[in-house]
Amino acid sequence: MSKPFEPRVERAFIGKYRPKIDGKEKASGKAVYADDLSIASRIPGLLYAKVMRSPHAHARIKSLDIGEALAYPGVVDILRYCDEDVASLAPTNAGWTDGVDTVSYRKMMWGSFRDRRVLGDHACWVGDEVGVAIAAETELAAEEAMRLVKVEWEVLPFVLDPLEAMRPGAPLVHPEISKDNVFPADPFGGEEVFVDKGRVEDGFAEAEVTIEAKSVYHNATQSSLDNWCCVVDWKEDQVSVWSNSYAVDQTRMHVSQMLGLPLHRVRAVSPYVGGQFGRGDTGDQPFFLFTALLSRRTGRPVKFKHTRRESFHDSRQPAIYFAKAGATRDGRITAMHFRSIGNAGAYADHTMFALKYAPKEITEVALAHIPNVRFESKGVYTNKLPACMMRGVGNSQFNIIFGHVVDMLAEKLRLDPIDLCIRNFGHEWESLPDRSLEKVLAEGSDRIGWKEKRHAPGSGELHEMTRRRGVGFSCHPAWHAEWQETRRGKVQVAITLNPDLSVLLSAPSVETGNGSNTCNVLGCAEALGFLGISPSDIRWASTVDTNAGLKDCVQTDSAVSYLQSEVMAMAALELKAKLRDLAAVELAVPPGEVEIAAGIAFPAGSPERGLAVKEILLRGDLAPITVHMSRAPLATKTGVPFIANFAEVEVDESTGRVEILKLVVVNDCGTVMYASGAEAQQIGGQCIAVGETLSEEIIYDQATGVPLNFNWLDYRIPTMADMPEIEPVLLEVWKGGGEYGACGIGEGTLTCTPRAILNAIYNAIGTRIDEIPVTPEKVLRALAERGATAAATAAGGGPGAGVAP
Amino acid sequence: MSEARTASTAEGLSVADAGLDRAIRMRVNGSWHEFGPASGIGGSMTLAWLLREKLGLTGLKVSCDEGACGACTVLRDGKAVLSCMILAVEADGHEFPTIEGLPADDPVVEAFAEQCESGHGTALQCGYCTPGFVLTARAFLNENPSPSLAEIKEALSGNICRCGCYQAIAQAVLKAAAKIALRGRKA
Incomplete structure (x- = not known):
């Protein structure tokens, strides 16, 4: 418990x-989402758009005939790729930013990979949105009319596998960007070898023990x-965009830049959003633009x-990871070399964020004390659905190899992997051992029963004749401390105090579910504690509207849980100063001598002469007092806290089925802003993590490139019946800068889970499965190989004889 | 997307959009509604579409539109059903309570909204699946007023919560059962 x-x-x-x-x-069904505010009765004159989807994995449109479609009853207009208003739009990328800042076309993060056309003629995966977009009176009419569009396709050869895509002669997905499908170096990601610290070869020469590992992360999807x-409603004076984008300021910038409109003529609004998890990167999606053009053409929303x-x-960026690591016999890691080949799918978007940008940071926050480290990576285009941000972007994928290296190296060194981590990992601003890492591992170990349950691989007792149990863990540095958020630029809030001491809080941040709205209200109540108010006195707005004039703080990793609260703490000081000025007049003392506590203003040292702040305000002009505050995140490098997940599994050796018995999720938060919300993140993240590890996988027909399971019956998301007991553990060991010194934890809650489960499976059955999802088929195959190896050993062939590493 | 919605003739012309040839009547949250041939409701329209678009009941969500997620759950004659899997014409003559029809102090709604104690997190995050879970739980508790944790997991396994609040949802259902029992005794 x-x-x-x-x-x-x-x-x-x-x-x-x-x-x-909220x-x-x-719970009562009253919360309004984008699809709800746009039912027909709420928007007079509403039209519906549908876009053509490529039936081919790789093809180009040779010609189009829209005659019949245009004549279909209910069709109002059809936009074609060759029409001037869309053909003139600049090539783009769906990930202008990684979600934190607002960026222009010129400053987009992956400007080296502008591989997308808005409604182009070049289809790069089955389902690619190309060719034509239809506006009609009903959704059904648009759908039906789309069937009547006649397309002559030039079908091109395609490739799905990144290793095949790199071979000479492979079909080229974006020849204008790469002549071998491999991404060129870029300013954000860097060269192919993007980290090269010390002398890796010397480090391996010094090592007394080395291991080599491989792990494969597949393409799960956010769902x-x-x-x-x-x-989109394009009116003379303003283009309004209501959507479920989680970054409204960026949506406004995207539409403004791509369509050449000044910012005051674009309004972006997001109400409640039903989950984000990184989908669509930052929302710089071409569909906003063709929908806008259809609205301009038809004059209707x-x-x-x-x-x-x-x-x-x-989908999440899938990748194949290779690693080599060496250590001295006493467990000091002398060198680490990581290599990855990522399958970007049809468009680059944020692929290099996952492959290079995120892992690079790990070298300074976790591998700072390893003298020799090399990272290299290749991003590769193929004709699969595009890879994209997904909760834990890059870190989740990297952890699957990182935790693998830890487990293998520890086994070979005959060390407890927990001790190996503590001996080696930490950030560069602190000497080893890292206190946060020590504590998360100690706590996780205690809660799962590590000492009692961990045994030599495959040597545990049998349960019910065929089942074996094992425990495993993985750990990772967090990545949303305040100093890591500086690229956001200023975080903005406005606090309006009404004369009756109720508060209108403007801390814009699209509520995607992760609870930062509650954190904001709690942070505001905390900051205004001197007024003696409670959270119920504060009104928070669930709809974010760029016309309110404040930049929204974009939800990434629940960092919003503390970023706006830090600014509110400053805004409260300014508000207090204003109230002191008002109270000074009433109390007949200089403002500097006024103190305010629990809603009472009084001369310093004379609380008996106090007056209620509310009374002071009600005597005045009754004008609300508003404080606007902007503050850039503190850049002081404070290091980061750590995350660890522990798993206990039971593997049925007769069926290959893996059952997770328990997960322990440990996050050092710096400061826990809202405990129920943080635990909801810790527990909730495991739905995606368990799905990615055991059941979720996009399956393609290799002969045609057609994805076969784009539905929730065949793409299997865990339900309540599939989930194990999860124990959330919140800690406050590390502390960042600012009033609270907190760190976002939402993404990191699931980052270590796949590897923790894989290590637990190894501990249970003594043979490794290094590719997720772990299907019964993979388990049975691994067990068969273990059996073959054992037989060969018994026959004198030696361990691993004939089995490729 | 259901086959029925996109059924077309060989010429590519829609047969799905054909209007009703007679009126259908249904009772929703206590009020009777009648839809005739001129109502704009086609033979392929789902109950989910009708409730949202014609009656403005947007508490139910259409997410998968093929019976896989439970977000569109409503009650039909007391049982939880998926409104995306029922055609509007099939609704004729039935009674459908939706999330909007529950009283303000509904014990299940309250239990979901209040869930917060240590160890389980909250019973909702983004909230998109929540009305579906609430109604599924409502119907289940009518049948089984004092369920075990295992029975709850089984009964609610047709609903997807991608935010992953399952552990807290199960706790909320246990608490809702207790609330119902308590109120029942009071009454």
Whole structure:
């Protein structure tokens, strides 16, 4: 049974277990999402758009005939790739930013890979949105008319596998960018060898023990229930975009830049969003643009919505990882060399974020004390659905090899892998051992029963004749401390105090579910503690609208949970100063001598002469007092806290079925902003993690490139019946800068899970499966190989004889 | 996407959009509604579409539109059903409580909204699946007023919560059962 976390500093509101502020609204079905605000009766004159999807993995449109489609009843207009208004748009990328900052076309993060056309003629995967977009009076009419569009395709050869795509003569996906499908070096990701610290060869020469490992991460997909949806209304004075984008300021910038409109003529609005998990990168998606053009042409609002099948629109960046690591016999790692080959799919988007940008940071926050480290990576185009951000981007994929190296090296050194981690990993601003890492591993080990349950691989007792149990873990540095958020630029809030001491809080951040809205209200109540108010006195707006004039703080890794609260703490000081000025007049003392506590203003040292702040305000002009505050995240390098997940599994050797008995999720948060929300993130993240590890996988027909399971019956998301017991553990060991010194934990809650489960499976059955999802078939095959190896050993062939490493 | 919605003739002309040839009547949250041939409802329209688009009941969500996720759950004559898998014409003569029809102090809604104690997290995050879970739980508790954890897991395994709040949802259902029992005794 889990126990509540113990806060380092007891506060009035921050860090408590309490209901989510939107709980009632959501549970009663009253919360409004993009698809709800755009039902026909709410938007007079609404049209519906549908876009053509390529039936081929790789093809070019030779010609189009839209005559019959245009004549179909209900069709209002058809936009073609060759029409001037769309053909003149610049080539683009769907990931202008990694979500934190707002960027222009010129400053887009992956400007080296502008491989997308808005409604182009070149289809690069089955399902690619190309050719024509139809606006019609009903969704059904648009859908039906699309069937009547006659297309002459030039079908091109395609490639699905990144290793094949790199071979000479392979079909080229974007020849304008790469002549061998391998991404060229770029300013953000760097060269192919993007980290080369010390002298790796010397480090291996010094090593007394070395291991080599391989791990494969596949392409899972985000599966937000709230499928992409946008409504664009192009009026003379303003183009309005309502959508379920999680980054409204960036949506406004994207539309403004691509369509050449000044910012004040574009308005982007997001209400509640039904899950994000990284889908669509930062939302710089071409469909916003063709929907806008259809609205301009027809003079009517146009709605574009993905069906669930169409929402299989991007996936986590899959990659093959190789590693070599060496250590001295006493467990000091002397060299690490990581290599990866990533399958970008049809478009680059944020592939290099996952392959290079994220792992690079790990070298300074976890591998700082390893003297020799080399990372190299190739991103490769293929004709699969595009790879994209997904919760834990890059870190989740890297952890699958990182935790593999730890487990293998420790086994060969005959060390506990926990000790190996503590002896070697930490950030560069602290000497070893890292206190955060030590504590998360100790706590996780304790909760899973590591010492009692861990045994030599495959040597545990049998349960029910055919089942073996094992435990495993993996750990990782977090990556959303405040200093890592500086690229966001300023975080903005506005606090308006009404004369009755109620508060209108403007801390814009699209509520995708991760609870930062509750954190903001708690942070505001905490900051305004001197007024004696409570969270129920604060009004938070669920809709984010760029016309309000504040940049939204984009949800990444629940970093919003503390970023805006840090700014509110400063805004509260300014508000207090204004109130002191007002109170000074009433109390007849200089402002500097006014103190305010629990809603009472009084001359310093004379609380008996106090006046209620509310009374002071009600005597005045009753004008609300508003404080705007902008503050860039603190750049002071404070290091990061650590994350660890522990798993206990049971593997049925007769069926190959893996059952997870328990997961322990440990996050050092710096400061827990909202305990129930943080635990919800820790537990909730495991739905994606367990799915990715055991059941979720996009399957392609190798002969045609057609994806076969773009639905939730065949792409299997864990349900309540599939999930194990999960124990969330919140810690406050590390501390960052600022009032709270917290760190985002949402993404990291699932980063270590796949490797923890894989290591537990090895511990259970004594043979490794290094590719997820772990299907029964893979388990049975691994067991058969173990049997063959054992037989060969018995016959004198030696361990591993004839088995390729 | 259901086959029925996109069924076309060999000429590519839609047969799906044909209007109703007679009126259908249904009772939703206590009120009767009638839809005639001129209502714009076609033979391929689902109950989910009708409830959202014609009656403005947007508490139910259409996510998978093929019976895989449970987000569109409503009650039909007391049982939980998937409104994306029922054609509007099949609704004729039935009674459908939706999430909007539950009273403000509904014990299941309350239990989902309040869930927060240590060890389980909250019973909802993004909230998109929540009305579906609430109604599935509502129907289940009517049949089984004091369920075990295993029975809850089984009964609610047709609904997907991608935010992964399952552990807290199960706790909320246990608490809702207790609330119902308590109120029942009071009554």
